[in-house]
Amino acid sequence: MRKINPHNFTLAKRGTSREINRQIALTLIRTHQPVSRADLARLMETNRANITFLVNELLEEGLVREGAQGNQKIRGRRPTFLYLNSQNSRAIAVDVRASRTFIMITDSIGKQIGEVVSFQTALDPEKFVELLGQQVRKALNAFAPGSVVDGMGFVIPGMVDHRSGVVLHAPALKWRDVNLLTPLRREFGEVDIHLENSGKACALSQIWATQTGSSPLNDIVFVSVSDGVGVGVVINGEIVRGKHNTAGEFGHVPLSIDGPRCSCGANGCWEAYISNPATLSRYFGRSVTNRQPQPFDVANFTIEDLIEKARGNDSKALTALHSAARYLGLGLASIINAVDPSRVYIGGEITEAWDIIEPHVREAIKERTLTSQLGEVPIGIVPAMEYPRLRGAVALVTAPAFAAPKVA
Amino acid sequence: MRKINPHNFTLAKRGTSREINRQIALTLIRTHQPVSRADLARLMETNRANITFLVNELLEEGLVREGAQGNQKIRGRRPTFLYLNSQNSRAIAVDVRASRTFIMITDSIGKQIGEVVSFQTALDPEKFVELLGQQVRKALNAFAPGSVVDGMGFVIPGMVDHRSGVVLHAPALKWRDVNLLTPLRREFGEVDIHLENSGKACALSQIWATQTGSSPLNDIVFVSVSDGVGVGVVINGEIVRGKHNTAGEFGHVPLSIDGPRCSCGANGCWEAYISNPATLSRYFGRSVTNRQPQPFDVANFTIEDLIEKARGNDSKALTALHSAARYLGLGLASIINAVDPSRVYIGGEITEAWDIIEPHVREAIKERTLTSQLGEVPIGIVPAMEYPRLRGAVALVTAPAFAAPKVA
DNA sequence: ATTATTTGTTAAATAAACTAACAAAAGCTT
């Protein structure tokens, strides 16, 4: 039940019904392709005549194409299958991170084209955009020569005003109130440009990923554990943005208000317990007190190295991972109590040790969730090789074409 | 941007446009009454002809009535004003609490009729429904004889499955998996019956309260501090329910995972710091250690008594309130970081001391919110005399008539 | 008294869902 906003509603015009049904048809073609017009009519519980008109419109606009005819065993005319048309236009996904920036090119329906390329992130915004321009042009030449760029999606590790294209605060990049949109427009011209916080974009990509199973997921949470903790929440099928576009910051919900100092200035934030630096510092803190010789370069020792040590049965490494797992679960429990999601996704380097930490995470979740149902929420692991952030950037560009029209 | 659910969508039928526009017109009559057809045409940016048809339909259904003619100074035919028609049907709101149950009767648009009545809550569900039946009939006879009951709304201090009408867990009532709907149906017949968690219902009532100002509030949080802590969250204009209808339990987000024991079994929940019993026990804990004579009956000493003592400059009482205020703010900060709401509402007995605690709450909020904007979120105090829970129960019955139709 | 202006209704035009009928294409039956 949604309230109609009396100061910002959308009247139903003559074409509104058509627009609604068109988007439904497009969505069904996306999720059920290959699919015939008769199939669509059954799925939509309407007559085939209506479908003919809708599909003709989609064909004319080039969003959909006809493919081979079906070859069925039953008698009757063979159906013509419909497919999404991945046109000649391209989406460019950009994942801006503190060390390197990653670029992926996809077709208009989000299928990857060529390789993911990367370059060292320049912290000066102007310089960054210039470098990005060079890299994007190079990649387009290499993987998709002569194609039209339809839109670009950027995921940023920080707070973003996705309307104005201003990076409000990205500590890792040391950007504060940086208007990226203007230089990007100068560099790339009048393509659609979308900026979003990386946690929100990751959540978005999971919602828009074609679901294999039957039950659709309307409420999900994506938690990305890395240098910081990014969280994206989708409720009732929509990204939670909040009034200033800063919603979803569960990373700074406390585990203990007088816990360790967090980068945000407060104490005891979840992030201060489970970020990669926090886990590593717990590991080294313990090593140091043991006054053992340090046989590796501390500065370059990463969470992946820690996991490798744990796999080699290094008990200190295992302890560090297990305590990270416990804190991860305790914080997740808060989110689960608050959101009651259908599913929780976890990304970040720590997921490579999921087999090691899973039981501890689950135990901690059950310890603090209010009902047994909540304690058993499915958890999906998103490995780094699936490029969740880049997929999020892609979704920023490709998803709007399939969204429900704003009505009432 | 909302994703269309490919397994549960609503096609636009022939009548869908009409239905959408009808609900918009009804909403605008509700928020702008008295309002003429010509005004509506301007507000909706459509032609008067369309409005004539829409309004005729609403008149026929008895949802709207024509009132006096306007008396304007400009030339031209005088407008006929339209009003919501509060018909002869009644909504019955029921606030079930541990000690007493409160009943309010309203007309079909939520205007109170008669007095709020109450009776002692029977903890046996069958007995409770029987008593309720007696009290409701008595109240109807007294305040609204001969009227038709349109629907009933129940707010419950606990988790409710609003679909099946089952109280999953209400610790204060000692109810677990209690099916209230069946006995209620037996007692009251085939009226619409809505059950909801009290926090969610309170949030709902704030969203549906006719807003005086201009900017509409799509994201709000309602925090009710009483024996426990109830929280209701509205995001994108919709109540956050979650997969199992248990979302919104921010009361059990920890301040410190090894803090005081909470009624939920975990440690250090926000509720364990700010509920009325928690505040009182901190007060008495201090008194007891001081080994002073206790000049009042501890068992019957309420939070109101504490506030009264604080107003009399009892420094211990003031300290207890100030620390409750601080914890209240620290927990609110987590919610604000997570939701980024347009506004936060606070209800419960503690609000009677708002002038005392407000600066401390605000300070604590600012301490843990991530941006200065978030720290300055407006806070609305909902005094007990406004019956926020009963208003929530009313909204359960009256709001659906004005909701946006489900489409796409 | 006439004119201008605003409100609300009615009649006609247009768009899109819906109904029904039909042609095309393929397997099944005789």
Added chain:
DNA sequence: AAGCTTTTGTTAGTTTATTTAACAAATAAT
């Protein structure tokens, strides 16, 4: 192999609702 049955997809007509346009009613200004 010819005819029957079934399924797909299209087309022509029906209905409903938005939209446009015209008009009557009412009232202040001229």
